[in-house]
Amino acid sequence: MRTLLEPSLYYFSVIAQSGSLTASTEKLGMTVSALSRHIAKLEGDLGVPLFERHARGMTLSHAGEMLYRHAQRSIADVEALEQDIRRDVVQQARRIRIACTEGFAFDFLPTSLSRFRNAYPESRVLLDVVPSHVATQQLLSGEAEIALTFSMKPESGVWVRWTMSAPVMALMRRQHPLATRASLRLAELQPYPVLLQQRATTNQQLFDIACNVEGVDIVPAVSSQYAAALFQFVKWMDGAIMPSGYVAVANRIAQDDLIAIPFDNPLLQQRRLQVQTLAGRALTGLAATCLEWLIADLRRADIVGDGTASMPAAN
Template sequence: MLNNELRYFMAVATTGSLSAASEQLYVAGSAISRQIQKLETRLGVALFDRHARGMILTDAGQILANHVRKSMRDMEYALAEIHGLTAVRKALVRLACTDGMAFDLLPGLLARFRKLHPGISFDLQVGSAMQVAEWVRRNACDIAFQFSLAPEKEVEIIAAWPAPVLLLVDGGHPLVWQESVAMEDLHLYPLVLPEAGTTLRQLFDLSCRMAGTFIEPVFSSNNFSALYDFTRHTPDAVTVCSHFSVLWRATRDGMTLKTINNTSLSQRMLQIQVPGSKHRPAAVNAFLTMIAQALESEHKAWMARLG
């Protein structure tokens, strides 16, 4: 709620001239000029450099304009919070994730959230780790989910969980009964891997080199759904993923996750990311709260199963 002095000041700061501000506010230019001069007198500094072609903010004017804009945003945020549930009833939440998160986990959590808030719509874009990082930095999404080897720059990390690379096999696979699985053991079975360049493939290839072994996959793809179904339908095949990628689907399909005896495969983290220094609408905050709680609960349950 701005008084006339600040309202007229911001109009000129935004439009760059008294005449343009006059047209915008339907107020005489002379009245606007008097209010700005009154504000300058009260502050003891010039807020504009006057030129024939318009008015340009001085350093002091720029500082004031920035503070006024922040106050206006804070007021908008306060009103949104006051309306609370009304703000959550109808909104679009833009999501971005890498391929593994789109396979099973996110669709299930989105459906769960919409049962509580049926007015919320979601748009989910799936890309590479580099694409997702760029989308969140450019504010092209409200929330991003990705498996990362290191913290991303210029983004805020809301929560993170260990997401080690695990072996995924059929429930009747010989490796299920093997107490400890090493990289060398995988030579005996058809190997299914994501394409080169993904964080998962990078860690797997690094672990092979450290173990002094090399394993050529029988099938690779940039689509996790294809990797998963190929593994299901190929006798004795093995693939790799995080437990988050197949949180509910693996159990339903009779698949089993096994740890691999290699510390290099434990470096990945699942991160929930949001654009830095950006106010989040009520719907985004509500979804973030729900999904962070759900992932924390599921991760604890997985750790308990590991013993």
């Protein structure tokens, strides 16, 4: 508190409480002469005596009483500020700021973070769902501590803490006529209702490029900005197929009686999932614990088996 309060005012309040320079020296760790100089300076600045000196000690003058009330209010304000700062430090240590794409937010993160929150109920998670490039931008700007994205190229200024293949796959019901195939050609989707995202996601971009390269024209039966809505169509529309990443639906496939089949087009195998943090800055506390928790859950969802940790990208 002393560092946030004008020193002479703090010394004055201690002397006013003790009623003696000598009695104040032990608390303040200063000599009588040093304290006298501070009080003399205050009195000189104000132009009035602050104490009435007696043989048995010092009592406040009328001006001293006014200044003492001001000092007490100032001390109370400083103490309140210090408490607010300490509370904010605790809250910051509990806060985990994550930026991710919709593919992660659909099911993987709600499932993983719910279990994390159950294990660490003091944590506070701030989850922002944005396009891939925005998630990385938020990491670089300090708005997020962890970013989960899908990428096809290295990113400067970030540390890729975990990366693994995230191929685009064909999501369908297990009763679908194509469900027994080991892999699918894009042309095989044409007789069936295909569900496509309208957003410019890496998933959609790769699918469009692959169709153009193969000369396959697929007109979607249903298109939407929201992958979660398309997922419901897969469950209930006969013959429906949705190009999707596996991690986005990994926890739902078994319980919803679905299956994800890879495409044989190499373009649809190029996408990689990345868990990013800011290069040169190590996470601490609950954020570090959460990072390891998320990576462990992604390891379990790694069907390709090529997951690995990487070093920070060069600036």
